Amino acid sequence: MxxxxxxxxxxxxxxxxxxxxxxxxxxxxIMATRATDLSNYLPKYAFWTAFNATQGALLAPLLFIAPPAxxxxxxxxxxxxMGSISFVGATARQEKxxxxxxxLLAGAALVAVAGFAPMVLPATAVRTLAFSENLWLxxxxxxxxxxxxxDVQKVLMHARMAQQGLLRRDAVNESISLExxxxxxxxxxxxxxxxxxxxxx
Numbered sequence: 001m002x003x004x005x006x007x008x009x010x011x012x013x014x015x016x017x018x019x020x021x022x023x024x025x026x027x028x029x030i031m032a033t034r035a036t037d038l039s040n041y042l043p044k045y046a047f048w049t050a051f052n053a054t055q056g057a058l059l060a061p062l063l064f065i066a067p068p069a070x071x072x073x074x075x076x077x078x079x080x081x082m083g084s085i086s087f088v089g090a091t092a093r094q095e096k097x098x099x100x101x102x103x104l105l106a107g108a109a110l111v112a113v114a115g116f117a118p119m120v121l122p123a124t125a126v127r128t129l130a131f132s133e134n135l136w137l138x139x140x141x142x143x144x145x146x147x148x149x150x151d152v153q154k155v156l157m158h159a160r161m162a163q164q165g166l167l168r169r170d171a172v173n174e175s176i177s178l179e180x181x182x183x184x185x186x187x188x189x190x191x192x193x194x195x196x197x198x199x200x201x
Contacts, residue, residue, distance in 0.1 A: 022054060022057070022058045025050075025054045026051065026054050026055065026058075029047055029048075029050045029051035029054055030051055030176060032047040032050075033047040033048045033051055033172060033173065033176065034173050034176070038168070038169075038170050038172065044172060045172070048172050048176075051176070052179075055179070055183055059183070059187070062187070062190055065194070066190055066193075066194055070190065070193050070194065070197065071190065073193060074186060074189040074190040074193055075186065077189050077193075078182060078185050078186040078189050081145060081148075081185055081189075082148055082178075082181070082182055082185065085145055085148045085149050085152070086148060086152045088149060089148070089149045089150075089151075089152030089153050089156075090152055090156065092153070094153075094156070094157070094160075095153060095157055096153065097149045097150055097153050098150065098153055098154065098157065100146055100149065100150045101150055103146075104143060104146045104147050104150060107139065107142075107143040107146070108143050108144075108147070110135070110139065111135065111136055111139050111140040111143050114132040114133075114135040114136040114139065114140075115132075115136045115140075117129065117132035117133075117136075118132065118133070136188075137188050137191055137192055137195075138188075138192075140184060140188050141185060141188045141189070141192075144181050144184040144185050144188075145185065147177070147181050147184075148178065148181045148182075148185070151177040151178050151181060152178070154177070155174045155177075155178070158174060
């Protein structure tokens with residue numbers, strides 16, 4: 001897909017179709033993965049693989065837009081961000097950050113609205129567009145950093161509940177939220193680095 005550029009051409013010609021279709025596939029595969037019991041080994045991992053393939057396809061255009069060195073640097077930065085936040089979440093007091101769920105959802109909704117702003121606002125609204133772009137980039141970075149903290153503590157809480165027999169262990173389901181956090185942070189780091197690179201020219 002990367003070598004053929006099929007996803008990039010599709011994104012360039014029909015961005016709305018790719019966006020809506022990608023969102024639908026992502027949500028569908030997430031719901032299917034979560035709904036499938038871990039005892040159904042093949043369907044569970046098939047849905048999880050489909051989810052990962054969908055995310056990979058949606059990220060593929062980045063490989064054409066950004067240079068490989070920048071992608072690698074963004075990956076390292078994202079790992080550093082995720083690693084440090086995860087460490088804080090893992091070593092903090094039990095359930096200390098679980099109260100963040102509600103505020104983070106509100107923040108995610110605000111970031112999502114900011115992401116749609118360029119599609120509905122006129123090109124003449126330069127300041128508003130610049131503000132919405134900054135909100136999507138930096139606000140999204142903060143929100144998904146917070147989600148990482150929340151999700152790490154949620155995973156640990158579920159692990160303790162599983163040890164007590166209150167919940168069935170499911171590492172696949174637990175990994176999805178952290179993977180989404182990683183991807184959202186990664187995309188924003190790539191865009192921030194690209195903006196910095198363009199300003200230097």
